[in-house]
Amino acid sequence: MILIQNVTKSFEQFKALDNLDIHVNKGSIYGLVGTNGAGKTTIIKHLTGIIRQDAGQITVEGEAVFDNQKIKEKMGFIPDDLFFFSTYNLKEMSKFYKQLYPNWNEERYAHMVSQFKLDEQRKLARFSKGMQKQAAFILTMSTMPDYLILDEPIDGLDPIIRKLVWKYIVEDVAEKEMTVLVSSHNLRELEGICDSIGILSKGHMVMERDLDELKSDIHKIQVAYKERPENPYEGLNVLHQEARGTIDLLIIRNKKEDVEKVIEKNHPVVFDMLPLSLEEIFIYELGGVDSEIQGILF
Template sequence: MIEIKDCVMAYNDTVALDGISLTIPDGCSYGLLGANAAGKSTLMKILCGIYKQTSGSVKIDGMDVYDNAEMKSKIFFIDDETIQFSSMTLKEMKKYYSAFYPDFSSELFDRLVATVGLPTDRKLHTFSKGMKRQAVMICGVSCRTRYLLIDEAFDGLDQTMRSIIKKILIDAMLDNELTVIFSSHNLGEIDEFCDRAGLLYNGKVVFDRELDDVESDIVKIRAAFDRDITADDLPDIEILHIEKSGSLTEIIAKGGTAKVRTAAEKLSPKFMDDIRLSLKEIFIYEMEGVGYDSSKLDD
């Protein structure tokens, strides 16, 4: 389990993380959301022991990560950059990682490489962007660590490459008790992969919840009333948004489907229907209250 308490990361005149606290249980697939320069990469680098936090504690399985070789052998960090591997071949990367990660699986590595059809004797700088990403992902998965941290996993990749990489990750997650942390500014990817998500904004965590709970809690209904309805007409539920469009009124509220429907039925609508919200819509309405501009997140 990953436990982050009051973690502050400040350098020069910048406060990248301002006292964040998070708990990520084992086996979880966690999506770390935020716009560019929100602090996602900084947090991931603290989690894998590259950076040391200015204050606060960051523990994995109850142990500090920084300068802890034993703990670091259970964590693999996949950077969004691949330039550091430019002069290496896949064969050399296999040798490199197998030397440092005790649970590295050569068999898994060879199988994955063969599956995606990557050449093992060519230097990585001759690969396409997608191929480089695949190569690094295969190395990460083959190390068979308990924690996999992936920074901007699918950034810049086409749909085919995304599918391949997703399959590699899903297989690995299904096969091992693997805790994966994705960082992304893409809500759709997080929605697709993750069962829990957190949002970083101004160095703080403004959102940290199971996605199923989020989706089941916020409801959108569209109804036709014989008069204009305001939030005051629905005191039993927490209204996030009311908008009238022609004869229809859209109500977005918290409380779950049953509760919201019950409250709306008291106003005797001529017509009522509940509509599933996308994660982005949830974020837009949820985060408006804290001043976060959800348009920074991609679909």
């Protein structure tokens, strides 16, 4: 389990993380989302032991991460900004990784190189950005990590390679209970892969929920009445409401059965209720109700 509790970090006068909490269950895939500058990369650098927090605790398997070689040997990390030794090819880089990680799997490495069709003898500096991302993924997954930390892992990859990347990740989660934290702007892809989601804004957690539970509790509603009753949504947690002609458009956070009970008692002539996508939830939670956001939601 990954546990981040009350973590604060400032860089001079700028507070990058503000009393941040994150809980990632063992054997799960956790999606960390947020606007640019929300603090995603900063917390990832803390979690991987690159920098130390000013306050709070960061533990993996109950142990502090910073300066903990035993935990780091179990952790794979693919940053958004990749680094390789400029003169190394993929084969040479694999030998370097093998020296650092006791669980290195040579058989998996060879199989993945074949699947991704990369040239082991070509210098990594001459790879395209997408090929470098694939190389980093091959090297990291060949260490057989118990914990996988990914910062924009599919950025620059074509759809076929993205599918192959997620295939390896999902299989390792299922077969050896690997724990994954992934930060990405590709919300549609996260929606199909994650168990839990954390929405980060200005260094603090806006919302952290199981994805299925999150989507079942927030709904996009369209309602019309032959004769509109007074206070038709009383008792519901209406996050946003607007009228477009005779149609009421709403965002409501309640259980589906509670929403249906309140609205149907007034006998609407139109009643459509849909769960919001992760992208819509993200836009609503961080974008508020300005006109541009409304146009996207409805």
